[in-house]
Amino acid sequence: MMAHHILRLAAIVAAAALLLQVATGYPWPFCGNSTFKANGTYQAHLNFAAATLPKNASASPDLFATAVVGTVPEQLWAMGLCRGDINATDCFNCLSLAFPDLQNDCSYINNAVIYYDTCMLHYSINQLLPPEDDYSSSTYYINSNENVTSDAGQFNRLVAVLMNATADYAAHNSSRRFATGEADFDQEFPKVYSLAQCTPGMRPAQCRRCLADLMSQTLEGLTNNIGGSMLWVNCTCRYDITPFFNGPAMVRLASPIPSAPAPAPALAPAVPPAAAGEGGRKYSVAGVVLAVVLSTLAALNLVACVCFWRRRRQRAPAKQPYPMYNEAEDMEMVDSMMIDVSTLRAATGDFDESNKLGQGGFGAVYKGVLPGGGEVAVKRLSQSSMQGVEELKNELALVAKLKHRNLVRLVGICLEQQERLLVYEFVPNRSLDLILFDTEKREQLDWGQRYRIINGVARGLQYLHEDSQLRVVHRDLKASNILLDANMNPKISDFGLARIFGRDQTQAVTARIVGTYGYMAPEYVMRGNYSVKSDAFSFGVMVLEIVTGRSCNDCNGTTSQDLLSTWVQVWEHWDAGTATATVDPCMGDGSFPVGEVLRCIHIALLCVQADPAARPIMSSVVMMLGGDTMTLEAPSKPAIFAGNNNTAGNATLSTVSLQG
CATH class of the missing domain: 1.10.510.10 (Transferase(Phosphotransferase) domain 1)
Structure with missing residues (x-):
């Protein structure tokens, strides 16, 4: 059984390398890779969801709603969830803003999510929520860019215990799967505040497991930070040294935790609901001490698996030229964007001068119309370019990851018959x-x-x-x-x-x-x-x-x-x-x-x-x-x-x- 737990911890640590850290500030949109056609069926489904889901969510006692629109293969599934402490009007306003913002940030992407301070919106094609244990590509943490200046170990232990206590309350004591928390710290930071939330349809055990796994992957990345948010579609967590929620805290840690050997904050165990007094709102000192002792045991397991994992990595070092660069994955992404040269020749009239949009130092740009009617801009790189095909593919793999409303979107690539063609979304008013x-x-x-x-x-x-x-x-x-x-x-x-x-x-x-x-x-x-x-x-x-x-x-x-x-x-x-x-x-x-x-x-x-x-x-x-x-x-x-x-x-x- 112990070996099973160590292997599970090792898997969690390895998965943490896939997380994306972002700086503080809302909103935060995250875009998938697959696209849909402009003004098509999926866009109509999005428009319908935008008109109905904010109203349904704000009218719900849980401030939560889902929508399924259309049929496969262009069926849309959407989910809107507001923070449990806001009112219906604020919920409606937040989700109403989320739809146009997300479509601007993730233009023509059919799988996307956006997080605001008070709500989140997710939509996707032909699927419901991601599996409960699939965090590999959609888990994020946001830090405050400011660290604790004194007694950081004590602060990290307090955050770990408070976050787990708040997660317990959200899972087991709230039908809305929502909880807030508060704890005393020291003179520099008198209070620490927390929040945990799952989608209301989750069972208690599902919610607690979701929050535990989310914290195990992200809380370590927030070590010594005075505040941070941990985001996933199914559940979210947050803590800060300033109050950010409405109303009194549902969980209250009245006494600072004792100074003890620092456990790994990312894997602090749950504080058992039985340790809570007054309906789960306060935790006894004995319960907190127990949590710290158990946390220390978990930390020893974590240290062992980290050492094992690092030794394995040192034996086979991987060449990683850029941050978050995975050569096999990125080359697969580039390959999926390949378009036949015959298709692009037909789209541009064999690069006819009448379709030429402009000329730059790296080649000419032509307007094209793809077989489905979509308009594109095809950049034909000059034959004298010094860049090799593999170098170009590496660069494109990186550029293809950049998705923002104020960046031109790369939609296709062609590297055939000595042609090097980049296909971008067509922007009708050309250049400034x-x-x-x-x-x-x-x-x-x-x-x-x-x-x-x-x-x-x-x-x-x-x-x-x-x-x-x-x-x-x-x-x-x-x-x-x-x-x-x-x-x-x-x-x-x-x-x-x-x-x-x-x-x-x-x-x-x-x-x-x-x-x-x-x-x-x-x-x-x-x-x-x-x-x-x-x-x-x-x-x-x-x-x-x-x-x-x-x-x-x-x-x-x-x-x-x-x-x-x-x-x-x-x-x-x-x-x-x-x-x-x-x-x-x-x-x-x-x-x-x-x-x-x-x-x-x-x-x-x-x-x-x-x-x-x-x-x-x-x-x-x-x-x-x-x-x-x-x-x-x-x-x-x-x-x-x-x-x-x-x-x-x-x-x-x-x-x-x-x-x-």
Whole structure:
């Protein structure tokens, strides 16, 4: 029996390597891999569920509802669950928002889930909930990015015991499968608060097992953290040092747990319901001590299986070039996206010039219509490309994992007959530069549309830099790589120069400098250094282009002084308090919100500063754009001009390999 438990613990530890950690903040959408056709049957089913499920869930005493719409093979199954302490109105509002948000974040994906602070929504095709013990691809934890500064071991033990006590109450003492908890800690953090919830249809034993397995896989990843959420479709847990639920706690640990050898918090055992007094609302000191002793025994088992597991891994080290990269799995995903070259030749009229959408440094892009009627954009990589097929497949396997409303979605690949074709979703309004820098078309862009484009690009970059399972530096952000959908929403495209960073990596250096001059940060041009801050520089240049209507490449000079003199003028106007004089006259005289426009100029000037450390990260940019509550620092003069002369600028130009 002991051997069986050790093997089970080992399996749990191994499975934990598959978890996805994300930073704090709601909402959090997670997208599957399979897709459905736009305006088809599945979309109609989604629309029906969106119109009925929020009302049904908010009217339910459990704030929970499911919906099954249509028949196989395009049957939709949806589930909405609200936090057990909110009211019906808040539940309705949360789920009503969840449907459009999830469809935006996971466009045309038929299996997706989104978590908010007060509700969650899941829908899928032809299936009900995932099996109770299938956590391999859909379990997540969110941390608060702040750690305990004193007595961390005691804090971790308290969190483990409190979370298990709360889970017990949710499973065994609540018909709604919901519970909240509270415990005393110390002077630094007087209280710790907790919450546990399962879908109401679960039996008590099912709910408790779901919560136990979820915590065993995720709580260890939150060690020393002052707060965190553990998310799965069937059950969720949360703790924090500040109150986040309504009403009094259902579980109360009145006394701090004694200082004892620290058990592994991820596997703290359940506090038996029999140990609770007053209907399960309070736990005796004896019960807590028992929990700690049992936790220590579980920890010894865990240590043994971890050592065994690590020894096995050391004997056969795996080559893992990127975080969360599984070569076999990713190659299988790429293979599933393969499209015959004959299909794409027929779709594009054999790459007829009349279907050509544009030309870039890596090849031409053609509009195509697939046999089912779906419109796509087919990027035909140049035959002179230095990239090998296997390298391309590895890169595509990574890019295919990136799913966000402000990123162009890759839908197919073709590597036949010496062709290298990438098939993307078709974005009807083409690229931003074709509108922004056209003297007639730019009048279509009022300030509201320009502001939405700025916000969307910032959110897309935040996802690439901070929120995705990968950490991606784009390296070629520019107006021609921002595509606009039918509603003028922006989508970042062209990841040909993108690089994947490790989670702890902040910058890299290259001897082969490629990109588009005018958008490249000075540290990249001069020394080959690139990072998320070099993307921030490119973003700042693009924002200035959007506000002024002027391209950074519309000068004919050969020096850096000539090339970016426009942005120096903007900075000088901002410094003099006359920045509105630089606004694109196509937006009308005074017909735009002056404060909002000035704030965008201010943010852009912060992004194009010479010192990378002075530039904001994209999550800060998103917060700055979100309102005027943040006080912005004064920006220094734009990069390249401070302390540089024409000779230096010319010397730099000679080392740059430009891409169109």
